[in-house]
Amino acid sequence: MRTEQKSLEEALESLKEINESVCPNDGFLDQLKLFEEMGFKVDTSSPLYRRFRLKLLGQSYKVGEKIGNHVFEDDPGVARQPNPTQESSGKEKTLKTAYRCKKCRRIVAAQDNVIGHTPGEGNSSFEWHDKRKGHTHNKEQDCSSLYVEPLKWMTPAVEDGALEGKLSCIHCGARLGYFNWSGIQCNCGSWITPAFQISKSKVDVSTI
Ligand SMILES: [Zn+2]
Ligand SMILES: [Zn+2]
Structure with a gap:
């Protein structure tokens, strides 16, 4: 205790x-x-x-x-030092899911950075209209976006204190999504507040 x-x-x-x-x-x-x-x-x-x-x-x-900068999570796209004990042990490396910019392949988020939500949660009216017979619950895979923690690569856009703004790939500048401190409504109806949103159409699922 x-x-x-x-x-x-x-x-x-x-x-x-x-x-x-x-x-x-x-x-x-x-x-x-x-x-x-x-x-x-x-x-x-x-x-x-x-x-x-x-x-x-x-x-x-x-x-x-x-x-401040300290609240941003480490950038998963910055190469980490390889772990020597892991390599010498001969064990298979555990692969982690990560998301890469579709245009330049830079890693923009790791699975650990994704903040999950329950589809349709927090918006009963939306749910009511959307509810079809035998299809009561959407799956999070059907959501068109990912919502992540604020990450270090977002710092230039987020740190100046704007309420909302675009999130662009730090490497190639491609538009990945946007952020809004007062929240963003997912296509499933859920409100994510605050939201750091990445469109799934702009990234590829990969492993690191
Ligand atoms: Zn890119
Ligand atoms: Zn959703």
Whole structure:
């Protein structure tokens, strides 16, 4: 229990780095709920944590805080140092899904960066009109876009504080999608807030 408490503190610390106003009143219950949903363990790589972190970031933006470079996730397109222990062990490398710019093949997002959403969630009227017999739920694969965490390559477009803007490939300049701090509605009806959207038609699925 003690170690778990410590890791909760650590999580709060890292969340506070993003949003100082977070503790202890508003958002505290959310944090405890998140902690519970993660099975009383703090896993900073869990999708729940990442989604929550992004939500906080959106709140920080709303109250006028500057979005600093430190909140952007590492660029998956920048080559990482090969892991020597992994290569000498003779084990098969675990391949990760990644998304590449269709035009220049640069990696623009790793699967880990994708913030999932439940198709149709948060827009009941849309769901009502769209519901066809025997086809009650869309799959996320049917969504025309990916929603990702803010990544380092987006910094020039995002860091100047604009509410919304285009996201272009840092290598070839191709238009990949756009971002909007107040949210973007996916073609499935869900609102993603804030949204860093990449059109699936502009990227190829690949592995790294
Ligand atoms: Zn490109
Ligand atoms: Zn969707």
